[in-house]
Amino acid sequence: MAKLLLGPLLRYVGQTDATIWVETDTPCKVEALGCRSRTFHVEGHFYAVICVTGLEPRQTYPYTVTLDDEPVWPEPGSPFPPSVIRTLGPDGPVKLVFGSCRVTLPHEAPYTLTKDQDSRGREFDALYALALRLAGQAQADWPHTLLFLGDQIYADEVSPNTREFIQARRAAGKPPGEEVADFEEYTHLYLDAWSDPVLRWLLSTISTLMVFDDHDMHDDWNISESWVAQMRAQEWWDARIVGGFMSYWIYQHLGNLSPVELEADALLARVRQEEDAGPLLRRFAFRSDREVEGVRWSFARDLGTTRLVVLDARSGRVLEGKKRLMIDDREWDWLEAQTCGDFDHLLIATSVPFLLAPGIHYLEAWNEAICAGAWGERAAALGEKLRRAVDLEHWPAFQASFHRLAALLRAVAAGERGRAPASVVVLSGDVHHAYLAKISFQPGTPVQSAVYQAVCSPIRNSLDWKERRIFRFGWSGLARRLGEQLARSVGIGSPPLGWRLVHDEPWFDNQVATLQLLDHEAQCLIEKAVPEDPDRPRLDTVLNHRLA
Numbered sequence: 001m002a003k004l005l006l007g008p009l010l011r012y013v014g015q016t017d018a019t020i021w022v023e024t025d026t027p028c029k030v031e032a033l034g035c036r037s038r039t040f041h042v043e044g045h046f047y048a049v050i051c052v053t054g055l056e057p058r059q060t061y062p063y064t065v066t067l068d069d070e071p072v073w074p075e076p077g078s079p080f081p082p083s084v085i086r087t088l089g090p091d092g093p094v095k096l097v098f099g100s101c102r103v104t105l106p107h108e109a110p111y112t113l114t115k116d117q118d119s120r121g122r123e124f125d126a127l128y129a130l131a132l133r134l135a136g137q138a139q140a141d142w143p144h145t146l147l148f149l150g151d152q153i154y155a156d157e158v159s160p161n162t163r164e165f166i167q168a169r170r171a172a173g174k175p176p177g178e179e180v181a182d183f184e185e186y187t188h189l190y191l192d193a194w195s196d197p198v199l200r201w202l203l204s205t206i207s208t209l210m211v212f213d214d215h216d217m218h219d220d221w222n223i224s225e226s227w228v229a230q231m232r233a234q235e236w237w238d239a240r241i242v243g244g245f246m247s248y249w250i251y252q253h254l255g256n257l258s259p260v261e262l263e264a265d266a267l268l269a270r271v272r273q274e275e276d277a278g279p280l281l282r283r284f285a286f287r288s289d290r291e292v293e294g295v296r297w298s299f300a301r302d303l304g305t306t307r308l309v310v311l312d313a314r315s316g317r318v319l320e321g322k323k324r325l326m327i328d329d330r331e332w333d334w335l336e337a338q339t340c341g342d343f344d345h346l347l348i349a350t351s352v353p354f355l356l357a358p359g360i361h362y363l364e365a366w367n368e369a370i371c372a373g374a375w376g377e378r379a380a381a382l383g384e385k386l387r388r389a390v391d392l393e394h395w396p397a398f399q400a401s402f403h404r405l406a407a408l409l410r411a412v413a414a415g416e417r418g419r420a421p422a423s424v425v426v427l428s429g430d431v432h433h434a435y436l437a438k439i440s441f442q443p444g445t446p447v448q449s450a451v452y453q454a455v456c457s458p459i460r461n462s463l464d465w466k467e468r469r470i471f472r473f474g475w476s477g478l479a480r481r482l483g484e485q486l487a488r489s490v491g492i493g494s495p496p497l498g499w500r501l502v503h504d505e506p507w508f509d510n511q512v513a514t515l516q517l518l519d520h521e522a523q524c525l526i527e528k529a530v531p532e533d534p535d536r537p538r539l540d541t542v543l544n545h546r547l548a
Contacts, residue, residue: 001067001068001070002024002025002026002027002028002067002068002070002072003024003025003026003067003072004022004023004024004065004067004072004073005023005024005025005191006022006023006190006191006194006195007020007021007022007023007065007073007194007200007203007204008020008021008022008032008065008073008083008204009021009022009194009203009204009208009255010083010085010203010204010205010206010207010208011049011207011208011209011254011255011256012207012209012255012256012257012258012259013085013086013087013088013144013145013207014087014088014258015055015057015058015087015088015089015090016053016054016055016056016057016087017051017052017053017054017055017258017259018051018052018055018085018087018207018259019049019050019051019052019254019255019257019258019259019262020032020049020050020052020063020065021047021048021049021050021254021255022047022048022050022065023045023046023047023191024039024046024047024048024067025046026046027039027041027046028046028067028068029067029068029069030048030050030065030066030067031050031065031066031069032050032052032063032064032065032066033052033061033063033085035050035051035052035053036050037049037050037051038272040271040272040274040277041274041275041276041277042183042246042250042271042276042277042278042281043183043184043276043278045187047250049254049255049262051259051262051263052085052259053259055085055087056087057087057088057089057090058087058088058089058092059086059087060084060085060086060087060139061084061085061086061087062082062083062084063082063083063084063085064083073204078201080135080197080198080201081135081139081201081205082205083201083204083205084139084205086139086142086144088144088303088304089304090304090305091304091305091519092304092518093304093516093517093518094144094145094303094304094306094515094516094517094518095142095143095144095145095514095515095516095517096143096144096145096146096147096303096308096347096514096515096517097130097143097145097146097147097206097512097513097514098146098147098148098149098349098427098429098454098456098512098513098514098515099126099127099148099149099429099456099457099458099459099511099512099513100148100149100150100151100213100351100428100429100430100456100457100458100459101150101151101213101215101429101430101432101457101458101459101460101461102125102127102148102151102152102193102458102459102460102461103122103154103157103159103460103461104153104154104158104159104162104189104192104193105120105122105125105159105160105460106160107124107125107128107196107535107537108534109534112124112531112534114462114464115462115463115464116464116465122460122461122462122510123460123462123509123510123529124460124510124529124530124531124537125459125460125510125529125537126459126460126509126510126511126512126527126528126529126537126539127199127202127459127460127512128196128198128199128460128529128537129529129537129538129539130202130512130527130539131198131199131201131202132198132536132537132538133538133539134202134206135198135201135202142205142206143206143514144206144207144303145206145207145208145209145303146202146203146206146207146208146209147208147209147210147308147310147349147427148208148209148210148211149211149213149349149350149351149427149428149429149430149456149457150211150212150213150214150215150216150314150351150352150429150430151212151213151214151215151216151351151429151430151458151461152193152210152212152216152252153186153189153190153193153215153216154189154215154216154461155179155180155186155189155215155216155217155218155240155244156176156179156180156215156218156219157179157215158178158179158180158185158189159189159192159193161188161192162180162185162188162189162192163178165185165188166178166180166181166185169184169185175234175235175236176236176240179218179240180240180243180244181236181239181240181243182239182240182242182243183242183243183246183247183278184243185243186243186244186246186247187247190247190251208255209255209256209299209301209308209310210252210253210255210256211252211256211297211298211310211311211312211349211351212248212252212297212312212314212315212351213313213314213351213352213429213430214314214393216244216248217240217241217244217314218231218240220388220391220393221314221315222314222315222317222319223387223388223391223392223393224319224371224384224387224388224393225319225320225321226384227388228319238286241285241286241289242282242285242286242289243285244285245284245285245286245288245289246278246281246282246284246285249267249281249284249285250281253297254268256299256310257299267280267284288315289315292315292316292317292318292328293316293328293330294316294328294330294331295330295331295334296312296315296316297312297315297316298310298311298312298316298327298331298334298335300338303517304344304517305343305344305345305519306343306344306345306346306347306517307338307339307341307343307345307346307347308347308349309335309338309339309346309347309348309349310349310350311327311331311335311348311349311350312327312331313326313327313350313351313352313395314351314352316328316331317398322372322373324368324372324397324398324399324400324401325398325400325401326350326395326398326401326402327401332404335348335408336408336417339408339412339417340417340418341417341418342418342419343418343419343421344421344422344517344519344520345421345422345423345424345425345517345522345548346412346421346423346424346425346449347425347426347427347515348405348409348424348425348426348427349426349427349428350395350426350427350428351428351429351430352393352394352395352428352429352430352431353394353395353426353428353429353430353431353453353455354394354395354402354405354426354428354453355395355426355437355439355453355499356394356396356431356474357471357474357475357479357506358474358475358479358480358483358499359473359474359475359476359478359479359480359482359483360396360471360474360479360483361396361483361495362396362480362482362483362484362486362487362492363392363483363486364392364393364394364396364397365396365397365399365402365487365492366483366486366487366489366490366492367383367386367387367392367397368392368396368397368398368399369399369490369491369492370382370383370490371383371384371387374490374491375490394430394431399492402495403495403496406495406496406497407496409424409426409439409451409497410441410445410447410496410497412424412449413441413447413448413449413451414445414446414447414448415446415448420447420448420449421449422449422450422519422520422521422522422548423449423450423451423452423517423522423547423548424449424450424451424452425451425452425453425454425515425522425524425547426452426453426454427454427455427456427515428453428454428455428457429455429456429457429458430455430457431455431457431471432457432458432461432462432463432467432471432508433455433457433463433468433471433506433507433508434455434456434457434506434507434508434509434511434513434526434542434543435453435454435455435501435503435506435507436452436453436454436455436501436502436503436524436526436543436545437452437453437454437455437499437500437501437502438450438451438452438499438500438502439451439452439453439497439498439499440497440498440499440500441496441497441498442496442497449548450522450547450548452524452547453499454513454515454524456511456512456513456526457511458510458511459510459511459512460510460529461510462508462509462510463508468508471506471508472505472506475501475505475506502545503543503545507526507528507542507543509528509529509530509542510528510529511526511527511528511529511542512526512527512539513525513526513527514526514527515547520548521546521548522546522547522548523544523545523546523547524543524544524545524547525541525543525544525545526541526542526543527539527540527541527542528540528542
């Protein structure tokens, strides 16, 4: 009898269809709500994506999962509410929860301590706290979608169970040591990340969208051309990056696609025909690393009258000499096309923030110029060391792309690409603190939309007190003035827009953020995880701000 190893994960949900993703221990037929699919095989692992069709808008469908007609979900005696699919409507309210950066660790000491108390401490898991709360709430209060903006797994900071798995299968005394080395170890890391019973229920009943960031592969992934050259020279790197892309395609990317898109996906069709699709996916994964042009991982979704555009701001970077782009020209054309139309709200999601603390913004812009040779070759080499040492890799470190996106936001908000939305919000993670910044444009700009940068990170990977002090300083007036002077020294002027926090200072807790959207109204909440008792962390609201 086949067993359910991982899942079910409720992934895409539209008005009349949905997808459910599973991993099983043997080949089998998987069925939910009368729709079925056979598993496909990748190097000893078996997966299926069930396309559930024929649903009605704005309805709730409890579902079960069978393998070869044997029921496997929900598990007998489950204490959680039934898993359901709640379809979207053509309009009406949308509640979207987002965040990034979640290490997989037990929900007990020392892992629930702070970093200052114990180097292994990462405090309480905000996603775990969210799941506990939702399990006791009415379905009407649940979010429609969870958007994970990168670092769903940490290939370079593995869970204790995965570390034991690594130690049992190879010598960890040589690179990459106790980090993930290949596809097999990636599969174990995903198993750890999504197997907790509370989280498994959450992921079975709330639709999830995902995009990767650097730690899904390696810290500072694609930060610069020299970084890429150095990593590709390591004998272990190809196995790591190939395993990372293979597993990302299976565990994260497939669930971002609608049933129509899955049906049209030529690679998935070929994978389903292979006796073992491992070699096919290995070739695809290697090309994905070496050939970055075009739209491979970005996607767009309409959530009622809200357009959500999710950008791959990591794997598709252009890093050729002095030409540095966050996304290439073909992907930029795609982004522009997605932002044309009449929406009540436009959300542009990018794992790395568009707008940072002003002091850090100017530092990144200055550093890019230095690395490009503004002060000569010796300074460029020192600039590269600084770039990697303090992670200067966000949109301000790609000034050409930064100005492009600033101009796009202004055009959308001015109604030049369709009716001006009530709100335009850039959603990001990565930086291990949370903030909401209101964006302003040059005086006289005919902007009609409320425009914001909303950042929520980490879900679980909090900073120590020294790291928090650095970020707080970045938001200070002194840091801004020093940064401006640095930028002017290499010919960089003021950015084409301004931004300010709508609150006193950022938050450094483990946290999740929620956008609530209805017609022309929008609300943003940020909630942090706090211990109610050692086994039941809860969420406390730190921000409740009306956007539009």
